Amino acid sequence: MSDFLWLIPIFPAIGFLVNGLAGRRISKRAVSAVACGVVLVSFVLSCAAVVQLATMPSDGRYMENRVAPWVPAVEDGGGAPGLAIDWLFVLDPLSAVMILIVTGVGSLIHIYSVGYMWEEAGYWRYFAYLNLFMAMMLTLVLGGSLAVMFVGWEGVGLCSYLLIGFFYWKQDCADAGRKAFITNRIGDLAFVIGALTLFASFGTLEFRGILSAVVAGQGSVFLLTAVALCLFVGACGKSAQIPLYVWLPDAMAGPTPVSALIHAATMVTAGVYMVCRLAPLYMQAPLALTIIAIVGCATAIFAATIGLAQNDIKKVLAYSTVSQLGYMFLAAGVGAFGAAIFHLMTHAFFKALLFLGSGAVIHALHHEQDMMKMGGLRKLLPVTYAVFLCGWVAIAGVPLTAGFFSKDEILWRTFLFSPVMWGIAAFTALLTAFYMTRLMGLTFWGKSRMDHHTEAHVHEVPGVMKWPLMILAGLALVGGFLSIPAALGGSAMPFTLERWLEPVFEPGTYATAAGGHAAIGEHAAAAGDAASAAHEAAAATPHGSPHGEEHSLALEYGLMAFSSVLAIFVLWWGYGLYDRMPQKLAAWKARFASVHEVLANKYWVDELYDALVIQNFYRLCRAALAFDVRVVDGVVHMVRNVTVGTSYLSVFWDTWVVDGLVNLLAKVVRVASRGLRRFQTGVPQSYATVMVFGLFVLICVYMYLS
Amino acid sequence: MMFYLLASVCLGSAMMVVTRKNPVHAALFLVLAFFCVAGIYVILSAEFLAAVQILVYAGGILVLFLFVIMLVPLEPEGMRKPVRTARNVAWSLLSALLVAGVLMTFFRGAQPVGQGGSVDTLVAYGGNIEAVGMELYRRYLLPFEIASILLLVAMIGAVVLARRQV
């Protein structure tokens, strides 16, 4: 199987080519079949690959597929070898989790899209882009080096742009796509700087090589911290953290399944994946991890507050996504990489579910997205309501749902790191529960605020959209059991995600590979000692080892209970509020009007960016335009004038000199001939005269000479 | 002495020939010139040649001239006054130069004529005619014959050219 890893991203790529080139001409059924089919094939292949991985011993779960060289190695003759990149795909426990999420949730969303996008123009284009996105995302997670990962990284950014701006004739969609792409790009710049610094230090971009070198002690803490922060900025762009999160809410202009897939389940998680992939590196740079934790925490609460005051159903979910991503980075920042990935997985389930559910609502209401115009849909859309309930309880963290297990693990690990941050994170969880309840309330409970025309046409989703929703609802409820924490008996379970992912974050895993990579050769002997030293060092820092040992069980139970109670209380209280007492809400809104104003306007961050950055950038652009028009065009005009002038010279030369010479020649001949013609008198006597003359001259000459 | 007299008469009549408007006058002056030349031949002890000169030139050629002059009428308007054309100017120049040359020749010193072999030849052959005859029919027989053929050809040519075209 390791030789066929490359097939996993290739199938969606084939789907992209087929739909992209021929999609316009084949029927919608064919397009759907191709698009969903290739993703399902990838899913099956991914399952097969993961199964095979699982059969390998737990400390050696690693499959490599080096397909072909991309930038071939060049012998430098004495110096360090130049940049050599291979098309390298790697499967280890972490990427296994990722490909299952991507292909699994991805195929569900593809099937859902068949129903959602059926009446839209450019059906084939949508699926072509979606398949391309899948191919790129799979390249990203299967990539064995920063280079291959970056190909996927850029590719998903491109697809995000294409899909957000799918309805390209609408100005706000086009603008949103552009905003997403540019904001991503800013992060990508930092990513590239980090990656190339790593290459300069360690001579390779492959993960194994880099991590072996890091674990063996190469690279100063300063260097590693700088690199880690650069890469994290790239992750901020991709995963919408402060300050580069502004594109995600605007991205909701795209079709809802796109929001579900790209902006909830997969693309935005790429940043988290990258940080976790390079976990040993981050563990050598504790300052970077602390900064990540702070940024994650801040983003979580910041986005949650904004989500409280949004009226667009998708915008609420968007800010919720930003907030949950903040949680993931918080987890990574406190050293709980496994928890971060676990939350990534559960979030993929319930957020995709919520987005698809909102898609069902929007679809039913004929593209009405303003929650203020909804209400009372509980009776009208029973299936949608049911799945929404599942998502609601999952995200709030009601015990035994998927969200409960993953969020609780993060809260516990945060508490171990810093109780203050735990407080903030717990408050954020409260806010999360509240705004989700608000969403449910405005949409499904209470009296209907829809206009009659829309209400008359409300209809439940078709089957093709229903089944993915139900599968996701099921996963949202039970997915948490994949990783029961040790405190609740997880050690007894045959499988927990934490245990499965452990080897990936353990520095020791990379120490053994140190000898096999050319760039790190000289440290091979000391690798073993250095690795264990790194391990102890990591354990000694406040970030704790990935294992999360040495804690008090009672404390953990207590915190767990506390957050559960909090969540359930908010849900129950909110239900009462929204279902039966909407007037109380109006009163509160009036009292806190100024606060509401700030939150509804998202703290005017976009306006701030616009004033600080964008306007200045436009000024620069206008200056460049002025330069181009005046200087560059001026040079061109000058050249033109010079040419015209010299052409006049040419004309003059040609008319007077060249033609003049020719005419002169003719004139000379004419004049000479006129003169010479007079000799031809036709009278022999004149000829004879001339002859006598000549004879006389000859005689004189002869006489002179002799 | 005789020679100079004859020479000047000859030159004078030659001038007349060239300048007379009336061709008959010119022809008569030409006859005079011929006679003078014949006289000069006699002075130079070429008696045969003198006789031939008179016979052929004065008697034949000149008569021919006169015949043709009679056949061809004069131009009614006659000779125009000579204008200073380029030809005439060139001409004058040339003649001036030639005169200069002539004078140079005249005043150059040279050996006198009248001594030498010709007297002996004369004595040997007993007179000019015999001498010429001897030379002509012995050494120069071929040219003589050719000359006769030439005369024949000329005669035929003249007849052909001058006949009335039918």
Place this chain on the structure above:
Amino acid sequence: MPIPVNHLLSFSLVLFIIGMIGVLTRRNAIIVLMGIELMLNAANVNFVAFSRMHGDLAGQIFAVFNIVIAAGEVAVGLAIIIALYRNKDTINVDEISIMKG
């Protein structure tokens, strides 16, 4: 009294020149022919003078032939003039300029 040969030569030269002047100047074709005769005669005088100087009869012989040639040439020339007169009705050499230009 022997005559200096240069006198004879100069005489013949002048005669020749006169004849040439006549040839080149006169428009009447007959007068032109007369000029030619004068030139031939001058050449004859030259021959005879040198013959006398060298004591060689070749000069006189040649002079005889010269006379013969002159006679033939005059005959043909006059025949041409007559033919010319018949065709062009003029013997003015200036007017017979078909080869002009």
